[in-house]
Amino acid sequence: MFILSNIMCGLAVNYTMLLISRIIIAIVSGTVLGISMTFPNELVSVRNRPKVISWIFSGFSVAAVFGVPFGTFLSQMINWRSTFIFLSVFSFIVLVLLWRSLPNVGAGKKSNLLHQFALFKSQRIQLGMVVLVCSFAGTYTMYTYLTPILQNNLHIPDMYISLVLSLFGFCTIISNLGSGRLAGIGGIRKLPIVYIVQGIALFAIPFTVNVASVGLVNIMILGVTMYLHNASLQIFFLNTALLERPEAFTLASSLNPISANIGIALGSAGGSLIVMVADMPYVGFGGVVFMLIALFVNLKLLHIMADIKKRPHISRS
Numbered sequence: 001m002f003i004l005s006n007i008m009c010g011l012a013v014n015y016t017m018l019l020i021s022r023i024i025i026a027i028v029s030g031t032v033l034g035i036s037m038t039f040p041n042e043l044v045s046v047r048n049r050p051k052v053i054s055w056i057f058s059g060f061s062v063a064a065v066f067g068v069p070f071g072t073f074l075s076q077m078i079n080w081r082s083t084f085i086f087l088s089v090f091s092f093i094v095l096v097l098l099w100r101s102l103p104n105v106g107a108g109k110k111s112n113l114l115h116q117f118a119l120f121k122s123q124r125i126q127l128g129m130v131v132l133v134c135s136f137a138g139t140y141t142m143y144t145y146l147t148p149i150l151q152n153n154l155h156i157p158d159m160y161i162s163l164v165l166s167l168f169g170f171c172t173i174i175s176n177l178g179s180g181r182l183a184g185i186g187g188i189r190k191l192p193i194v195y196i197v198q199g200i201a202l203f204a205i206p207f208t209v210n211v212a213s214v215g216l217v218n219i220m221i222l223g224v225t226m227y228l229h230n231a232s233l234q235i236f237f238l239n240t241a242l243l244e245r246p247e248a249f250t251l252a253s254s255l256n257p258i259s260a261n262i263g264i265a266l267g268s269a270g271g272s273l274i275v276m277v278a279d280m281p282y283v284g285f286g287g288v289v290f291m292l293i294a295l296f297v298n299l300k301l302l303h304i305m306a307d308i309k310k311r312p313h314i315s316r317s
Contacts, residue, residue, distance in 0.1 A: 002028045003091045010084035030261065034254030037234060042103050047184075054180025054231045061176050061227070065169035069162070119248035124240050127301040128188075129259045131294050132233050135195065136263025138290035139226050141271040141283050142202060146219070153209040153281055154216065164216065171223030176230060183231035191298050194228045197221070199291040205284030230256065266290075 005024040012018035033056070040052040071083040119125055142149075147165070150156045156164055182190055201221045208215040234256045241252030267290065271283040 002032065003088050003095065006084045006088040006091065010081045010088065012081075030254070030257045033257045034250075037238070037253035037256065038250060039102060041238070050180040050183035050231045050235060052180075053234050054177050054183070057179065057227060057230045057234075058173055058176035061169060061172040065166055065173060069166070116245070116248040116251040119241055119245045119251055122240060122244050124244075124301065124304060125237065125252075125255070127297055127304070128233055128236055128240070129255060130297045131188075131191070131301065132229065132256065132259035133263040133266065134290045134294035134297065135198075135229050136260050137267035137270065138195075138198060138202065138287040138294060139222060140264045140267030141274070141287040141290065142205060142222065143226075144268040144271045145275065145280055145283055149205075149209065149219075149280055153279075154212045156212065156216075168220065168223045171220050172226055175224050175227040178224070179228050179231040182228055183235055187232040188236050188298065189302060191229050191232060192295055192302075194225055195291050195295040195298065198225050199288050199295070201225070202284040202287035202291060205287075206279070206281040209281045263290075 002025060005021045005028065008021040009018055009025070012021060036056050037053065040049045040056075044052050071087075074083045074086060146168070147161065150161055150164055151158070182194075201218050204218050205215075208218045234253075237252045237255045238249065241249045245252075267287070270286045270290070274283050274286045
């Protein structure tokens with residue numbers, strides 16, 4: 001469906017066809033991430049699982065750093081349709097490699113969809129999703145307006161905007177890979193530190209935009225910490241599902257992208273409301289609010305997990 005939708009984009013005869021094709025791609029892309037998260041359990045040891053999950057998430061950052069500029073280059077050298085055609089061909093090669101190398105996870109297993117939805121009754125799952133939604137909302141309150149902040153507040157020359165955005169993209173790659181490391185040395189127990197650092201950096205945005213060098217360093221700190229929660233919360237969702245609702249393991253693998261997309265939409269909307277009534281750098285204050293919620297809910301989740309450990313006979317919430 002991903003390949004066919006890109007072909008449809010490349011051959012689109014009107015805007016309606018292009019829009020429908022892009023919507024299908026968006027739907028399928030979320031599905032692909034959810035399915036990808038079911039494979040680490042089958043392919044690698046528990047010790048290496050955080051590293052593999054962090055590499056899967058890094059695909060998004062790598063695409064932003066390398067894929068977007070390359071797609072833009074193709075569209076400028078040939079035309080915009082060539083980008084989608086190239087992507088279709090490249091995706092077909094990836095499809096063949098996937099077909100030949102990945103195991104058939106869950107073959108022959110059937111699970112009632114309503115039984116899987118019972119996973120949402122878990123208090124730990126609910127709190128974990130709130131943490132992830134708010135953490136994404138916090139960073140995307142700022143990230144949605146990153147380019148205009150660079151242009152209008154930090155006064156970065158237009159010729160250097162792409163370079164700065166690429167540098168930010170490299171920081172997010174480090175962030176995704178770092179999430180695997182963080183998951184291996186403490187997981188969600190270490191996330192409050194991450195949210196405190198992000199909250200301080202977001203709070204500092206209005207006060208650092210007057211000095212370009214300081215403002216850029218602050219923004220890059222946000223880039224490095226932006227996705228540090230990914231692997232830890234993904235593993236938390238999977239482990240909680242295995243403990244409480246094994247039949248909902250596949251659904252648990254999709255909770256990260258579901259929560260992320262809700263958080264991105266919420267953060268972008270929050271940022272737009274702030275921009276309507278205040279100067280753009282003040283979106284940082286809106287991000288702080290979301291980060292504080294993520295911090296306190298994360299602490300609540302840790303308290304519940306510590307309480308459950310004292311009662312090992314209880315496996316379902």
